[in-house]
Amino acid sequence: xxxxxxxxxxxxxxxxxxxxxxxxxxxxxxxxxxxxxxxxxxxxxxxxxxxxxxxxxxxxxxxxxxxxxxxxxxxxxxxxxxxxxxxxxxxxxxxxxxxxxxxxxxxxxxxxxxxxxxxxxxxxxxxxxxxxxxxxxxxxxxxxxxxxxxxxxxxxxxxxxxxxxxxxxxxxxxxxxxxxxxxxxxxxxxxxxxxxxxxxxxxxxxxxxxxxxxxxxxxxxxxxxxxxxxxxxxxxxxxxxxxxxxxxxxxxxxxxxxxxxxxxxxxxxxxxxxxxxxxxxxxxxxxxxxxxxxxxxxxxxxxxxxxxxxxxxxxxxxxxxxx
Amino acid sequence: xxxxxxxxxxxxxxxxxxxxxxxxxxxxxxxxxxxxxxxxxxxxxxxxxxxxxxxxxxxxxxxxxxxxxxxxxxxxxxxxxxxxxxxxxxxxxxxxxxxxxxxxxxxxxxxxxxxxxxxxxxxxxxxxxxxxxxx
Numbered sequence: 001x002x003x004x005x006x007x008x009x010x011x012x013x014x015x016x017x018x019x020x021x022x023x024x025x026x027x028x029x030x031x032x033x034x035x036x037x038x039x040x041x042x043x044x045x046x047x048x049x050x051x052x053x054x055x056x057x058x059x060x061x062x063x064x065x066x067x068x069x070x071x072x073x074x075x076x077x078x079x080x081x082x083x084x085x086x087x088x089x090x091x092x093x094x095x096x097x098x099x100x101x102x103x104x105x106x107x108x109x110x111x112x113x114x115x116x117x118x119x120x121x122x123x124x125x126x127x128x129x130x131x132x133x134x135x136x137x138x139x140x141x142x143x144x145x146x147x148x149x150x151x152x153x154x155x156x157x158x159x160x161x162x163x164x165x166x167x168x169x170x171x172x173x174x175x176x177x178x179x180x181x182x183x184x185x186x187x188x189x190x191x192x193x194x195x196x197x198x199x200x201x202x203x204x205x206x207x208x209x210x211x212x213x214x215x216x217x218x219x220x221x222x223x224x225x226x227x228x229x230x231x232x233x234x235x236x237x238x239x240x241x242x243x244x245x246x247x248x249x250x251x252x253x254x255x256x257x258x259x260x261x262x263x264x265x266x267x268x269x270x271x272x273x274x275x276x277x278x279x280x281x282x283x284x285x286x287x288x289x290x291x292x293x294x295x296x297x298x299x300x301x302x303x304x305x306x307x308x309x310x311x312x313x314x315x316x317x318x319x320x321x322x323x
Numbered sequence: 324x325x326x327x328x329x330x331x332x333x334x335x336x337x338x339x340x341x342x343x344x345x346x347x348x349x350x351x352x353x354x355x356x357x358x359x360x361x362x363x364x365x366x367x368x369x370x371x372x373x374x375x376x377x378x379x380x381x382x383x384x385x386x387x388x389x390x391x392x393x394x395x396x397x398x399x400x401x402x403x404x405x406x407x408x409x410x411x412x413x414x415x416x417x418x419x420x421x422x423x424x425x426x427x428x429x430x431x432x433x434x435x436x437x438x439x440x441x442x443x444x445x446x447x448x449x450x451x452x453x454x455x456x457x458x
Contacts, residue, residue, distance in 0.1 A: 021408070024379040032327060095328070096353035102374060103363035116377055119358045121328070 044140035051139040055164030057152040063196040069105035070243040083143035173202035198234035334362035345386035368402035400430035411451040
């Protein structure tokens with residue numbers, strides 16, 4: 001495979017000076033994981049905390065990429081140096097992926113925007129570690145805002161978009177009724193709703209169902225600590241209709257986070273999640289290795305012969321790790 | 324070290340709109356375990372180079388079906404080296420046998436002609452990437 005001959009700190013210096021290719025190479029290092037990726041995180045961390053992190057999520061085909069493309073254009077035209085991290089699923093069978101989000105962001109190639117496609121890759125927790133690290137790099141080298149686009153399927157994908165400063169959830173007419181709206185955990189992470197493809201039949205119904213869901217949340221007191229009622233914006237992202245309003249609302253939400261002090265809370269939640277994920281990985285590796293020891297294999301046999309239960313075996317192994 | 328995925332950029336350069344072939348190739352390479360960054364139609368040499376930098380691509384694949392390969396192939400080679408990049412360029416599509424030598428001598432790494440099987444496509448792409456690894 002391609003080897004990046006240059007040491008990570010040299011790449012970081014060039015990335016910091018704005019060299020696009022070095023940023024691209026560092027993102028690959030981050031995706032690879034391991035010690036090299038950790039050292040990128042270490043170098044970047046102190047320079048972070050400036051970027052407005054925007055998550056965009058929704059069902060496949062709802063128009064996330066098109067909307068992201070429009071928002072990136074609006075944002076860069078307004079003078080913001082915008083980065084996009086577009087996450088697409090890897091095939092669970094072959095590990096390959098077709099990363100097609102750039103097609104919808106076609107007219108954006110320019111000095112002030114940076115678009116990176118990222119595949120979810122199979123390995124457990126990889127995405128949960130790679131996305132925060134990539135955001136951190138973008139933030140450190142001066143991108144603001146950083147937009148993360150993920151499919152709203154799977155807990156990790158919802159988590160990475162849902163722990164942004166501002167989370168935009170995209171739905172389309174006909175995506176489901178009010179019952180679905182109450183079921184879907186995806187909707188609970190929204191700061192802004194976008195009903196895209198609003199020229200299609202059923203757009204008003206989709207809006208009404210979302211309003212109803214928000215009303216109910218208000219009644220049950222869920223929204224009390226968060227006085228910001230998520231606005232619902234109707235768009236036709238393909239033709240750029242309503243997209244300026246989405247951008248305006250994203251900025252307003254960002255200001256609301258600042259003035260209400262919620263920004264610190266969000267950042268702290270995000271750091272909490274990231275440390276938890278890293279801790280799980282570190283401990284998980286140790287735990288898996290314990291299972292491969294002689295004692296571990298014997299416990300496995302005891303479970304297979306019905307002498308002890310899997311939970312008892314796990315407790316005994318945990319006691320070995322934690323002593 | 325975790326497994327390093329091959330990341331290949333696929334694009335149509337210029338006004339050639341025949342994209343059935345490149346979509347099939349994208350699927351073939353995905354099924355071979357590669358990460359395919361698909362840029363689609365009407366790309367320029369500049370947009371392809373910028374994307375290759377941002378995506379840290381291991382290879383660039385162009386699909387050509389309108390006889391523009393002898394003009395556009397060398398232009399793409401120049402754009403890649405002009406940006407200081409060392410990324411193999413694979414051209415696939417309707418390329419007559421007699422044009423292959425010209426393309427290769429202009430700096431195109433490999434050519435995938437009509438009728439190539441899925442296995443051949445994967446092998447040629449892997450081979451093109453391997454030529455850079457050895458440098």
